[in-house]
C-alpha cells in the first residue's frame with residue numbers, strides 16, 4: 001500500500017493560507033428528471049475530492065431535489081425542455097457559469113435525446129476549462145469516435161466498457177491486453193486522457209499507461225461512476241494535470257470502494273457509501289504529504 005501510494009501522482013498539500021478560491025471551482029453539468037441522483041453523486045464527490053467550490057447545473061425541475069441533497073454545493077436551475085432535460089439556450093447559460101470554472105464535468109444523468117446531444121456538443125465547442133466527459137456526455141460524442149475534435153482544453157473521457165465500445169464501434173474488449181491496447185490507441189488519436197473503467201481500470205494519454213489495482217466488484221452498482229467523475233474534476237481543480245488527476249482519482253475511488261467493502265461487505269455497497277469512505281482513502285494519501 002505504502003509503495004503504491006509513493007508511485008502515485010502526489011495529492012497537492014493544502015497550503016496553510018489557502019482558502020476555497022485556492023482549491024478550484026468545479027462545475028458539474030448533470031441530471032434530468034428521473035436522474036437527479038447522478039447530479040447529486042457527482043456534485044458530492046467533487047466536494048469530497050477537495051474542490052474549493054462546487055456548482056451543480058441541472059434542469060430547473062430537479063434543482064430543488066439536487067439542492068436538498070447537500071448543503072455545500074450551489075445549484076443552478078437551467079432552462080429545460082418539457083421532459084425535464086436541458087433545454088434550448090441551456091448551453092449559453094451553462095457556458096456563462098463555466099467561464100469561472102477550473103474544471104467541468106459533463107454527462108451523468110443527462111439523457112440521450114437529440115437536443116441533449118446538441119447541448120453537449122455546443123458546450124464542448126466553447127468551453128475553455130478542462131472537461132471530464134462521462135456517461136451521456138460520451139454518448140453525444142460517440143458518433144465521432146476517436147476523431148472527436150482535438151481541442152486545446154484537456155479532456156478526460158471516463159467510459160465503462162459498454163460506453164467505450166460505443167465510442168470505438170467495436171465489441172467490448174475481451175481481455176486486459178485488448179483493453180489496454182484499445183484505450184491507448186484511442187487516447188493517442190483523440191489527444192486526451194482515456195480512463196477505461198472496470199476491474200483494473202486503465203488510464204492512458206496514449207503514451208503513459210496506468211492500470212489501477214484498487215476497487216472490487218461491490219462497486220458494480222449504479223452511481224459509482226458518477227462519483228468517479230466528480231472526484232477527478234476536483235483533483236484537476238486542485239492543480240493536477242488531467243492524466244495525473246485521472247490516475248489519482250481512479251486510485252482513491254477504488255480505495256474508497258475497498259474500505260467500504262471492508263466495512264459493509266461487497267453485496268450491500270452503494271454509491272453513497274463510496275462518498276462516505278472517500279475521507280479515509282484521502283487520509284491515506286495525506287499521510288504521504
Ligand SMILES: NC(=O)C1=CN([C@@H]2O[C@H](COP(=O)(O)OP(=O)(O)OC[C@H]3O[C@@H](n4cnc5c(N)ncnc54)[C@H](OP(=O)(O)O)[C@@H]3O)[C@@H](O)[C@H]2O)[C@@H](O)CC1
Nearest residue numbers: 035036037038108109110111135136160161162163222223
Ligand atoms: N442515480 C442516478 O441518477 C443514476 C443515473 N445513471 C445514469 O444513467 C444513464 C445511463 O447510464 P448507464 O451506464 O446505465 O448506460 P447503459 O446504457 O446501461 O450502458 C451502456 C451499455 O454498456 C453496457 N455496459 C455497462 N457496463 C458494462 C461493463 N462493465 N462491461 C460491459 N458492458 C457494460 C451495457 O450493456 P448491458 O450489460 O447492460 O447489456 C449497456 O448496453 C447515464 O446518464 C448515467 O449517468 C447512472 O449513473 C446510475 C445512477
Ligand SMILES: Nc1ncnc2c1ncn2[C@@H]1O[C@H](COP(=O)(O)OP(=O)(O)O)[C@@H](O)[C@H]1O
Nearest residue numbers: 160197198199215216217220222223224225226
Ligand atoms: N469488478 C469491479 N472491480 C473494480 N471496479 C469496478 C468493478 N465493477 C465496477 N467497478 C467500478 O465502478 C464504477 C462503475 O462506473 P459506471 O459503470 O459508470 O457506473 P454508473 O454509470 O452507474 O455511475 C467504475 O469506476 C468501475 O471501475
Ligand SMILES: [Mg+2]
Nearest residue numbers: 135160225226
Ligand atoms: Mg456511468
